[in-house]
Amino acid sequence: MTGSPSRSDATASLTEVSSTRLADGRELLYFDDGISPPPCRPEDTRDLPGRGPSGELRYDALSGEWVAVAAHRQHRTHLPPADECPLCPSTPERSSEIPAEEYDVVVFENRFPSLGPDLADVPPAPGWGTRGPAGGRCEVVAFTNDHTGTFAGLDTRRVRTVIDAWAHRTEALSALPGVQQVFCFENRGQDIGVTLHHPHGQIYAYPYLTPRAAVMARAADAFLAETGQSLTGHILAGERADGSRMLVEGEHFSAYVPFAARWPLEIHLVPHRQVPDIAALNGAERDELAVLYPDLLGRLDELYGSPTPYISAWHQAPVDPALRRSGYLHLQITSPRRAADRLKFLAGSEAAMGAFINDTTPEQVAARLRETSVRRTGTS
Ligand SMILES: [Zn+2]
Structure with missing residues (x-):
C-alpha cells in the first residue's frame, strides 16, 4: 500500500x-x-436558447x-x-x-x-x-x-x-x-x-x-501526521484481517460493509494501492474494477428481488496538493432500503444533527450480501 x-x-x-x-x-x-x-457524428442543429448565468x-x-x-x-x-x-x-x-x-x-x-x-x-x-x-x-x-x-x-x-x-x-x-x-x-x-x-x-x-470531503481530509491528514500511515489503508487492512464484513477480496480491490455503516445498505470498495483518484488507476486495476463494481450493484438488486435505489459515490482526493498527500480513492455505495417495501428517511437526528442511527448491524448486512453472491454465481 x-x-x-x-x-x-x-x-x-x-x-x-x-x-x-x-x-x-x-x-x-x-x-x-x-x-x-468511431463513426462520423452529426452536429447539433437544434435552436437552443443561450446559456444562462451561473447560480x-x-x-x-x-x-x-x-x-x-x-x-x-x-x-x-x-x-x-x-x-x-x-x-x-x-x-x-x-x-x-x-x-x-x-x-x-x-x-x-x-x-x-x-x-x-x-x-x-x-x-x-x-x-x-x-x-x-x-x-x-x-x-x-x-x-x-x-x-x-x-x-x-x-x-x-x-x-x-x-x-x-x-x-x-x-x-x-x-x-x-x-x-x-x-x-x-x-x-x-x-x-x-x-x-x-x-x-x-x-x-x-x-x-x-x-463538507464530507473536508472532514475526511482532516481525519486522514491527522492520522498520517501521527502514524506516518494512510488512514484508508489502515482501515482496509483492519477489515481484511477481521473478515466479518468482507464481501470481495480481489487482486487490486476489496469490498466490505464498513465497521460503522450509516445506512441500511452500505458498501465500500477500496483499491489495495493508495491512489488519489480514478485517473491514477492503472490498466490492471481498471480491468478488475470493471468486473467487481457491477457485481456489487447487482447484489443490491438481488437482495430483495427488485431494483434497489442507491447512491454510488466516488471519494477522490482534493485537488489542493497540500491535501492530496493523504487522499485515497474509494467508492461508497449507500441505499436507504431497509426492507423490500421500506426505506429509511433521514429524520430529526440525521437531517438536523448529522447523527446517524442504523437499524441494521453491518455484520448482518455483510452476511446477507455474501449469500446473495452465492445465489448469483453458485460460488462463495
Ligand atoms: Zn433514454
Missing part, C-alpha cells in the same frame, strides 16, 4: 475519445469502446459551509416519457441532447447545472452575507444508449469505458480554474430523486471542498 505520485496513467485508457460542442456551446464528449473506429453560492456562517442556490433547476426535465428522453440517441424525427444516432458512453455539460458555467474561486474570507457565482462544472454521463438498461447489466467492456471516461473527466476538470474537488456519482431510482430513467451518472466539479 505505497503511495503513487502519478496524477494519471494515460496508457491505462482503452477508450477512443472525441469531443464536440452542442448548439448552445456546451461541451460533449464521445467515449467509444474502441472496438471499431449563486452563499456562505452559511453558522457551519462554515457553502450552499449552492440554483433556482433555475426547478424547471429542469423531470421524468420524461421514454420517447422524449434527452439521453437517448437522436433520430431523424427527434433531436435529443446527444446528436448521434448511436453511441457507447457520452459525457456532456448539464443544461441545468448547479455549478457553472462560470469558473471562479469562491470569495476569500467569507462571513455572514458572503455570496458569489456558483462556479464549477456539472456533467452528465450516459452509460449506454439503451434506455432501459442498468449499470449492473452493462458488459465488462462497457464498464471499462465508463471508468476511462471518469478518469478522463477527473483529470480534465481538476485542471479547470477554481475547481477544488471532482465528484463522480450515480443516483439510481426514483425513490432517491432521480429525474431521468435512462441509465446515467453525474460529475460535479466544485469550487470548494465539500
Whole structure:
C-alpha cells in the first residue's frame, strides 16, 4: 500500500475519445469502446436558447459551509416519457441532447447545472452575507444508449469505458480554474430523486471542498501526521484481517460493509494501492474494477428481488496538493432500503444533527450480501 505520485496513467485508457460542442456551446464528449473506429457524428442543429448565468453560492456562517442556490433547476426535465428522453440517441424525427444516432458512453455539460458555467474561486474570507457565482462544472454521463438498461447489466467492456471516461473527466476538470474537488456519482431510482430513467451518472466539479470531503481530509491528514500511515489503508487492512464484513477480496480491490455503516445498505470498495483518484488507476486495476463494481450493484438488486435505489459515490482526493498527500480513492455505495417495501428517511437526528442511527448491524448486512453472491454465481 505505497503511495503513487502519478496524477494519471494515460496508457491505462482503452477508450477512443472525441469531443464536440452542442448548439448552445456546451461541451460533449464521445467515449467509444474502441472496438471499431468511431463513426462520423452529426452536429447539433437544434435552436437552443443561450446559456444562462451561473447560480449563486452563499456562505452559511453558522457551519462554515457553502450552499449552492440554483433556482433555475426547478424547471429542469423531470421524468420524461421514454420517447422524449434527452439521453437517448437522436433520430431523424427527434433531436435529443446527444446528436448521434448511436453511441457507447457520452459525457456532456448539464443544461441545468448547479455549478457553472462560470469558473471562479469562491470569495476569500467569507462571513455572514458572503455570496458569489456558483462556479464549477456539472456533467452528465450516459452509460449506454439503451434506455432501459442498468449499470449492473452493462458488459465488462462497457464498464471499462465508463471508468476511462471518469478518469478522463477527473483529470480534465481538476485542471479547470477554481475547481477544488471532482465528484463522480450515480443516483439510481426514483425513490432517491432521480429525474431521468435512462441509465446515467453525474460529475460535479466544485469550487470548494465539500463538507464530507473536508472532514475526511482532516481525519486522514491527522492520522498520517501521527502514524506516518494512510488512514484508508489502515482501515482496509483492519477489515481484511477481521473478515466479518468482507464481501470481495480481489487482486487490486476489496469490498466490505464498513465497521460503522450509516445506512441500511452500505458498501465500500477500496483499491489495495493508495491512489488519489480514478485517473491514477492503472490498466490492471481498471480491468478488475470493471468486473467487481457491477457485481456489487447487482447484489443490491438481488437482495430483495427488485431494483434497489442507491447512491454510488466516488471519494477522490482534493485537488489542493497540500491535501492530496493523504487522499485515497474509494467508492461508497449507500441505499436507504431497509426492507423490500421500506426505506429509511433521514429524520430529526440525521437531517438536523448529522447523527446517524442504523437499524441494521453491518455484520448482518455483510452476511446477507455474501449469500446473495452465492445465489448469483453458485460460488462463495
Ligand atoms: Zn433514454
